[in-house]
Amino acid sequence: MLNYAASRLLQVIPVMVIVTLIVFLLMSLVPGDPVLVLAGFGPEDRQGISQEQYDALVNRLGLDQPIHVRYFQWLGNIFRGDWGISLTSQRPVLTELLSRYPATIYLAASAMLVTLFMAIPLSILAARFQNKIPDYSAMSFAVLGLSIPNFWLGLILILVFSLHLGWLPSIGYADPFDQPLEFLRHIILPAVVLGAASAAQLTRYLRSGMLEQLGEDYIRMAYAKGLPELLIMFKYAFRNSLIAAITVIGLEIGQLLGGSTIVEVLFGWPGVAKMLLDGIYSRDFPLIQGAVLVLAATYVLVNLLVDLLYRWIDPRVRFS
């Protein structure tokens, strides 16, 4: 297990290097003069800048250096905690991102809870009553959940639960430690919208895992011994199908982090993804780079943890 953990950790390094390289190179794709873009000027501002000021900008931004030197300088700065200054707020990018990070994590974690609360009972019901009404209903939910875009689902839920019934707020945020009840009221809709597609995906996966387990000899043996069905379903079949599903859960966390851009914008949720979008609208490139890097690094680390957890939970793998 320790060997596996060490080799899995080592695998993360090249992936993270390429991730940082992609994030760094994103800036080379930006159309227009990179000096003006990185300094926060529009193309029309070139006329108002003297050659001396322009050269000073090139020097300050390090753009007179070859690209590989700039990459290593940028990477070094990232490790030192110098992620640049946001062009819009003039505050350090890292400070801005850290202030928004908890909101994104609360949302992703709540959406994951929604995913599990929906997927587990639905998949058990579907597998237990295969090719009967509960199965068809669960599978219809799964196909619809995968087909309805989360922004449309969000709009419909806002229309029903906020505008018509007035039960839940359609926008805003409350701190979970200062106002826990308000926080709950605000997070329900975004978490359901974000978690629905992942729940659909996981329901399909868990159902097929359950069906596979229910066909195994040890389940037949358990029935033959006269064990109660609930025990067989939960303790045997479900637990074993969950082990294989853990990897899928890890991948779904990526969907949640990627999907959170839309949900944070739709519900005015003040997380990193909303900050990324605000950065895009105001062409604040240091902020864009920082936000993309934070979200991608979170995903890589979560998947690393999920992989290690998977190895640790499954005794067949742990003792092999």
Add this chain to the structure above:
Amino acid sequence: MAARRAATGASGWARAFGVLARNRLALVGVGLVSLFVFTAGLAPWLSPYEPDRITITVAMQPPSLDHWMGTDHLGRDILSRVIHGARIAFVVSVGAVLLGATIGIPLGFLSGYARGWVDHAVMRLMDALLAFPGRLLAIALVAAMGGGLLSLWIAISVSSLPKYARIARAAMLEQRERDYVYAGQVVGESHTVLVSRYIFPNTVAPLTVALTIDFASAILIASSLSFLGLGFPPPTPDWGADLSSAMDGMEFMPWAAIFPGMALSLTILGFNLLGDGMRDVFDPRHYDQ
């Protein structure tokens, strides 16, 4: 069941289509996808009004005989915008899927055929692309390159590259150890001929399933980008952008948010059902699931 099994034998595509035709959900998928393609192709003739014609006097009208899906805050006919939106979704998704497949599949083949360091290098690059959660890479690329058709094609295809490369690599690894490939090598066929004439035809099935399901994903990502204001500039009739602009007046004209979303969802549903049906035909592991 027996018919399904028969379809995976050597009898080929005709029997596979026969099996698909007996799967009711897949047929619903075929119907929805056909409707989408038909609407996209004939949009100018099907649409009752110009999609960007502003008529303030009929703004915010609920569905009626004149305007079956109502009008938006500028008096534009929503049905006409939904019909033309299909054309935009079609162009974006076809371009993105083809671009992703054209680059990803040869990369996967190369990786699986060459193996060794080439395989290692290509797959680590794909791992890094997969390290970006879902739509994030597409958003970041469009943010850097700006909106427009070419940016959307590139952004969406880059995020689907790893998927194609992995499927193509797996198919290649499975096929290249088969006897018929060794037979080809023995008679002195070149690598190009072996891959293009011998191996490729046998990898078409899993790749076709991946392509079909990827249409759903391409349409979803494209509409998400448009919803965030990163797609086409207004007044382009685009489902995602129209949903975004419907947000503000949703309380007074819910139809402006309902119909474009319904068209989008039904299209994605169609490709998902068709993709599931095709997977059942080609992949015996999915029988009875």
